[in-house]
Amino acid sequence: MITIKEMAEIAGVSPTTVANVLHGRTKKVSEETRKKVQKVIEKSNYVSNMGARLLGNYGSRIIAVIISYNNDRQETLMQDPFVGAILGAMEKEMSKSGYFMMLYMNPNVMECLHMAMAWNVEGIILLGVDRSAYYEFRSRLEVPMVTIDTYFKDSDTSYANVGLQDFEGGYMVTEYLLDKGHREIAFLSVSDVLLKTTDAIDVSRYQGYKKALMEKGIKVDKERVRKLSKEEKERLGQLEDFARSGFGGCTSLFFASDSLAIEALNIFQDMGYKVPSDISIVGFDNISASCQCRPKLTTVQQDIFQRGEYAIKVLMEQMEKKSQKAINLRLPVEFIERDSVAEKVNKEL
Amino acid sequence: MITIKEMAEIAGVSPTTVANVLHGRTKKVSEETRKKVQKVIEKSNYVSNMGARLLGNYGSRIIAVIISYNNDRQETLMQDPFVGAILGAMEKEMSKSGYFMMLYMNPNVMECLHMAMAWNVEGIILLGVDRSAYYEFRSRLEVPMVTIDTYFKDSDTSYANVGLQDFEGGYMVTEYLLDKGHREIAFLSVSDVLLKTTDAIDVSRYQGYKKALMEKGIKVDKERVRKLSKEEKERLGQLEDFARSGFGGCTSLFFASDSLAIEALNIFQDMGYKVPSDISIVGFDNISASCQCRPKLTTVQQDIFQRGEYAIKVLMEQMEKKSQKAINLRLPVEFIERDSVAEKVNKEL
DNA sequence: TTGTAAGCGTTATCAG
DNA sequence: CTGATAACGCTTACAA
Numbered sequence: 121m122i123t124i125k126e127m128a129e130i131a132g133v134s135p136t137t138v139a140n141v142l143h144g145r146t147k148k149v150s151e152e153t154r155k156k157v158q159k160v161i162e163k164s165n166y167v168s169n170m171g172a173r174l175l176g177n178y179g180s181r182i183i184a185v186i187i188s189y190n191n192d193r194q195e196t197l198m199q200d201p202f203v204g205a206i207l208g209a210m211e212k213e214m215s216k217s218g219y220f221m222m223l224y225m226n227p228n229v230m231e232c233l234h235m236a237m238a239w240n241v242e243g244i245i246l247l248g249v250d251r252s253a254y255y256e257f258r259s260r261l262e263v264p265m266v267t268i269d270t271y272f273k274d275s276d277t278s279y280a281n282v283g284l285q286d287f288e289g290g291y292m293v294t295e296y297l298l299d300k301g302h303r304e305i306a307f308l309s310v311s312d313v314l315l316k317t318t319d320a321i322d323v324s325r326y327q328g329y330k331k332a333l334m335e336k337g338i339k340v341d342k343e344r345v346r347k348l349s350k351e352e353k354e355r356l357g358q359l360e361d362f363a364r365s366g367f368g369g370c371t372s373l374f375f376a377s378d379s380l381a382i383e384a385l386n387i388f389q390d391m392g393y394k395v396p397s398d399i400s401i402v403g404f405d406n407i408s409a410s411c412q413c414r415p416k417l418t419t420v421q422q423d424i425f426q427r428g429e430y431a432i433k434v435l436m437e438q439m440e441k442k443s444q445k446a447i448n449l450r451l452p453v454e455f456i457e458r459d460s461v462a463e464k465v466n467k468e469l
Numbered sequence: 470m471i472t473i474k475e476m477a478e479i480a481g482v483s484p485t486t487v488a489n490v491l492h493g494r495t496k497k498v499s500e501e502t503r504k505k506v507q508k509v510i511e512k513s514n515y516v517s518n519m520g521a522r523l524l525g526n527y528g529s530r531i532i533a534v535i536i537s538y539n540n541d542r543q544e545t546l547m548q549d550p551f552v553g554a555i556l557g558a559m560e561k562e563m564s565k566s567g568y569f570m571m572l573y574m575n576p577n578v579m580e581c582l583h584m585a586m587a588w589n590v591e592g593i594i595l596l597g598v599d600r601s602a603y604y605e606f607r608s609r610l611e612v613p614m615v616t617i618d619t620y621f622k623d624s625d626t627s628y629a630n631v632g633l634q635d636f637e638g639g640y641m642v643t644e645y646l647l648d649k650g651h652r653e654i655a656f657l658s659v660s661d662v663l664l665k666t667t668d669a670i671d672v673s674r675y676q677g678y679k680k681a682l683m684e685k686g687i688k689v690d691k692e693r694v695r696k697l698s699k700e701e702k703e704r705l706g707q708l709e710d711f712a713r714s715g716f717g718g719c720t721s722l723f724f725a726s727d728s729l730a731i732e733a734l735n736i737f738q739d740m741g742y743k744v745p746s747d748i749s750i751v752g753f754d755n756i757s758a759s760c761q762c763r764p765k766l767t768t769v770q771q772d773i774f775q776r777g778e779y780a781i782k783v784l785m786e787q788m789e790k791k792s793q794k795a796i797n798l799r800l801p802v803e804f805i806e807r808d809s810v811a812e813k814v815n816k817e818l
Numbered sequence: 819t820t821g822t823a824a825g826c827g828t829t830a831t832c833a834g
Numbered sequence: 835c836t837g838a839t840a841a842c843g844c845t846t847a848c849a850a
Binding site: 174176199212225413 | 571
Binding site: 474484485488492520521522525527 | 826827828829830
């Protein structure tokens with residue numbers, strides 16, 4: 121590994137001059153010297169030593185991506201195609217600007233902070249951390265941070281989040297179901313969306329559902345807002361029970377995520393129910409599996425790559441401006457009609 | 470960020486002493502001093518500055534994970550649950566030993582090398598790079614490296630690879646199909662496994678297939694070894710054509726990966742074919758989607774988490790010993806029988 | 819336009 | 835057992 125000093129010696133100039141050439145400060149170097157030095161640099165295969173950058177506090181060029189997880193799913197979280205896709209998109213975007221991604225998964229906030237400090241990271245992406253953990257990060261570390269999929273309340277302030285139009289998406293699919301003649305529509309999620317304290321984007325999706333129903337003059341039946349277990353085995357049981365109960369009198373089910381919807385779709389069909397003729401199903405996310413299942417899932421699409429890209433763009437903005445005004449980017453979603461919903465001839469008609 | 474020097478001042482000792490306490494060199498510090506210093510350290514929330522470690526060449530504690538990809542699938546690669554799962558497993562394993570993961574995706578070998586040198590990484594995991602790229606890395610950089618899923622020939626030497634019993638797996642499923650009475654069995658993959666130069670693990674799976682057939686006295690029919698396009702649209706067309714041709718006279722199909730098998734399974738059923746009664750299908754990998762599709766896929770299972778764990782363990786070994794003897798770990802696979810294969814009453818019987 | 823030198827925080831060496 | 839010091843490579847302020 122050749123150093124600036126060594127190259128300076130070869131070129132017969134001072135380290136400062138080499139550094140100036142390296143950084144393109146053409147005003148500070150004569151054209152002649154520049155050329156001479158340039159040649160030496162090219163021959164030398166120079167690679168700057170990040171340790172020296174770090175130590176001198178000239179910017180680590182590291183962006184930490186911190187993935188939080190509930191302990192019950194630490195092994196499977198990374199299998200989620202959503203996580204992989206957004207990581208890929210972010211890496212691509214940050215490496216464009218010469219930043220490096222350090223990936224860290226640890227449920228312990230203090231250890232995450234420790235890591236961020238040790239490496240003097242220039243920015244942090246918080247993936248799937250809840251609001252309270254975010255505030256913990258925020259209060260202990262003055263580094264630009266952008267959250268992805270953290271649910272903030274209106275009263276929250278001073279955060280940067282890159283989310284989705286979850287509310288609008290929830291509204292959209294519910295309206296679609298209503299259009300198709302459905303009146304008995306359940307909302308299913310692994311979060312308890314009826315609780316005021318619940319801290320997950322599912323809440324926004326639920327609120328969209330609620331609004332669409334209300335506009336049709338339908339009151340939300342709490343029995344039809346169901347919290348499913350995060351534990352797979354238990355959840356499968358719940359879904360079976362629900363099916364056996366005649367789906368609680370519902371003709372269609374809105375699942376807060378595609379992965380949930382697909383799981384249910386398979387179970388119901390295994391039990392002998394026909395989708396969509398016996399029961400209609402919609403999801404949210406449009407993960408790749410949504411068109412690999414049968415019937416193909418009607419859902420709400422998000423552009424994951426765009427999200428990763430924006431997350432980094434917003435972070436970079438914060439890094440440059442050092443300003444920390446609240447940003448709540450909510451990227452558009454798109455309704456995708458496939459085959460999992462049946463037309464319902466309603467008594468009203 | 471408090472430094473060793475500052476803590477030394479507070480404790481009224483020298484930086485060296487603080488460092489000795491920090492590193493648990495109890496022999497070098499009197500019990501009394503140790504206690505005093507320990508207290509100061511605990512109060513100070515000390516975080517070691519990695520920049521200084523890097524600069525002083527005391528070990529960066531960084532392990533680079535370099536993901537290579539074919540340009541035609543750079544956007545989707547990270548969506549692969551396999552990639553996500555193995556990343557998660559590796560991160561978990563390395564953080565146990567206090568290492569940090571730097572994630573890098575770049576099809577350009579030189580830029581990857583550049584990154585590894587700039588950060589003075591202690592080890593490298595190469596995920597999905599082909600043999601020639603590996604040798605390029607190897608020749609230019611003297612850092613322990615472990616490849617995952619790189620296909621080496623018997624004549625290759627001096628590498629460390631953490632692979633699977635691909636051959637045995639291929640043999641297993643083919644034998645199973647034969648047991649079930651199938652004689653016309655196709656092998657489908659996105660690699661050209663018949664070419665001597667082909668450089669992908671699919672080749673091993675194919676060879677297992679071949680051996681099983683040969684043992685039954687069946688000669689491999691080259692028409693039944695099919696290379697599918699890596700481009701989705703084109704591949705769908707190929708699969709449809711294949712189905713319309715009556716599956717080339719085959720009664721069962723062995724796909725080199727589950728993702729391929731599931732794709733085909735859906736297309737065939739959409740076209741009106743019944744799986745498995747019209748056509749039997751097996752895959753390889755046991756990704757999570759394999760039991761989400763219908764019929765559930767019969768396949769060969771690999772333990773992805775175990776693989777990630779071993780990859781890091783092997784890498785650490787190399788890092789410690791600085792030895793570079795060839796290691797070709799081939800982790801066991803397990804046959805998983807599900808519902809995608811039908812019993813075939815053979816004329817022979 | 820070019821060069822000199824200080825400083826970043828850690829560790830290892832060596833002297834006390 | 836304890837402490838002083840040099841070294842790592844880069845950047846930048848300042849001197850020539």
